[in-house]
Amino acid sequence: MDWRRAYATVSGSAPEHDFVEPYTASVTFCVITALTGIILRALTKVILPGKIQEYVLDFISTMEACAYFFENNFIYKYYGSLWLGIAIVIQCFVCSRTFQGSSENPVQAFQKLILGEMGFIKAMVKIFIQSLAGLASYRLAQLIWSLDLISDHHERYYETSCMSDLNVTLMFGFLVEMGASLSDSWLGMQTVSRMSVLDELIKYANGSLMIVAGLSTTGMYFNPAMASGHTLGCQGTALWEHFLVYWIGPFIGCLVAVYLDKLIHIDVNRAAVDESKKKQ
Known part of the structure; x- marks a missing residue:
């Protein structure tokens, strides 16, 4: 059912326009995506046994995070770089507060493997599951595009081919x-502000x-x-070529970040404690 039928069912009359405003479509897409993730994670916690919850939660969170970026293309198209950047930051805050500790990027499992915080088999299973979630994100996006909110959604819903983002x-x-990936992974291991929100x-x-x-x-993914x-x-x-650029590239970047962290590590909280001890 597209949005026009839903509107007519609720209001009893047809909408005045065939499509909604682009910002309405983008907000709707993101809200539906977020609610889908929240509901699926809640159901996972209730229904599934603890041993497999971690893997299913990673799948759901990866699918959700990847789905946002289908809509981000339209935010960029209609509202430019500034609003795209703001949208990404907002999405990151939403994810950090709803993902319940689950991962949305296979690079994180690889990083834990390098650091010895995760076994090889577990890391490989997580990476495989998250790769499937990335593919599933397209189906989630298609489901929302079927609402036919704007012409761009209509075109993407019925598309039969795509072009690479490698330009x-x-x-x-x-x-x-x-x-x-190096920058994102290295900065993620640092504490650059004593205020958690600012960090x-x-x-x-x-x-x-x-x-x-x-x-x-x-396309700047740094998420395989x-x-x-x-x-x-x-x-x-x-x-x-796809696997070289989008998989091996980010994994090597993460590997370099781990070793860079051993040379350059920032922890303002520890620095403050050390300074306090010196004064005493």
């Missing part, structure tokens, strides 16, 4: 995704700025599951 050379794209804002703003700046190069959900099999990029 630069293979090596440059590899370096872009690797660098973005979050700085990290989310960093990711948001990288996405806005690199959107025209690779998201990249595959959005562009795997699209015209213009061979399968091995």
